[in-house]
Amino acid sequence: MKILIDVGFWGFVQRHREYRQKIISHYQPVHKELYTMQAAQFFVPSFLKAINENTEDSFRSIMAEPAPGIYTFEMLQPYFCELLLSEVETFERWVIETNFRIMRPNTMNRYGCVLDDFGLETMLDKLMEDFIRPMSRVFFPEVGGSTLDSHHGFVVEYGTDKDSELGFHVDDSEVTLNVCLGKQFSGGELFFRGIRCDKHVNSETQSEEIFDYSHVPGHAVLHRGRNRHGARATTSGCRVNLLLWCRSSVFRELKKYQKDSSNWCGECQREKKERQRQSIAATKLELLKRDGKPTS
Template identity: 50%
Template sequence: MEHVPEDYRDDAPDEHGIPPTTYQALERHLPHGVRDGPRDRKLAVMRRILHGLHGLHPLSPLNNAVRIYVHGWIHRLSPLHHELYTMDPSAFFIPSFLEAIRSNSRDGFRSIMTEPTPGLFVFDMLRPAFCQMLAAEADNFLWWAPERKQGIIRPTTNDQYKCSVVLSEFGLETMLSDLMNDFISPIATVLYPELGASSFDSHHSFVTWFDKGQGEVTGSHVDGSEVTLSACIRQEFTGGEMYFRGVRCTDHVHSETHNEENIVHSQTLGQAMLYRGRHRHGALPTSSGYKTTFEIWCISSLFRRMLDYQTDFTSWCGECRTENI
């Protein structure tokens, strides 16, 4: 059991059964202005956060009505690759990635990564066979649904090309939850300690297709996630590079980009990019061929509650830092 400091040790579990060790674990993640304040104030803030989460279903893009809709017809779709629906690390991931995961250390993670711009990490992750299976499974669903006159849930409201599909729609949610919890969360906890990666409790995962000339599917944007992992699962294209334009808080999401924040990266098959959800980004048009990408948005309900008590974003928002120089 985690050690509880003297000033928490005599506290009994509260009315929701939340033990003092939970408050102690949460305290280290509070904004500095709260964490450095009086104990009574800290406890009041933490109680509002934890009690607000008590009984709350994790944030999820699939609400109960959608889940009923999905499970009502999902059994009618015959999967192409049954092995894709259960996590199999040795079949899905390349050895260097698995070795880094086993190390569970900053040095181990950074040994397989490059960092083209602060906070953007690029590394080889997925086996070609996994990429092929996932792309084929998504293709299968994309063509199957219209033939059965089944609507397709799009991952974003501004998918102008109608070329994305949510992977939870056809049964991959459990496998993707294992991917988030067992592989992405350990890395993000080390690389982004301020984003609550150890408390990820839901994800939004989808595949997007880019045909020739398509790009800017959503334009320059930020994701509805704490951390996003994006990977290329079909590489039969030229162009289609990803661009990044700096990390921003909500108040500065439309502010100008500083020269040093501009970065363009061309994805290769099986290569993953890990970045903050607040890192502005987009895709350039493909000039030939067909590009397919996989994304998983990792979400923490607890972290989002804590943001209600934070006003200082200079540690990660590029524009906040500029204003405070």
């Protein structure tokens, strides 16, 4: 049997590997302590305690769930935020000074950088595996929360002289961690509008799915990547956020064969409930007809 190889894809993988290696071999980090996980220095004690206890009760003790499936909690020490902001600023200066052309985090953000590209991949892997996956196993099992095995880690920057807002979209992730690093800013609220599968991504929003969130430095938002959202304009100052798109190859493979997404898509759930309601109504009507009772 002849095996067909997608040369274009593997060519991209090889080019990206070379691109990343070129950065890592030339860029000199200024805060080397960032590049290995130092949990006690990075995270607030309440977050660490909850992770160490590793129970749903311990997670919920530090969290608010202001809307279904959206969790907010204090996470990062100011020390870590300052260090990461400084490292990103240093990296961006290096990019300008060396005239190095970098890949931006995604197609929607013109400012910010991919943290994995300049050496932080191992630390962010640890963040996903030891801190985000335990919570996702509890709160997002239906979208592969227990099998998260890869990530895309980056920072985005918003301000009057940068991207000011972010359009309505879904993330290329099963679970998204979004943490504000600072600095001084106003505006920039996140707005959520409900979880959708590909089929229903443009369907109407229900009133119970509407939620707006105001960023607080050091505080995290954890949500399903398919929860439709955007960011309102940052009207003054500069806002920088750390994002970790966490992915599950197992879930993505299984999803190829699933026709029903009603265990996580809000619109699929509504359609399923409506079908059940109609089926029950039809059954009742049929029973009434058999009994000879009036149906109106």
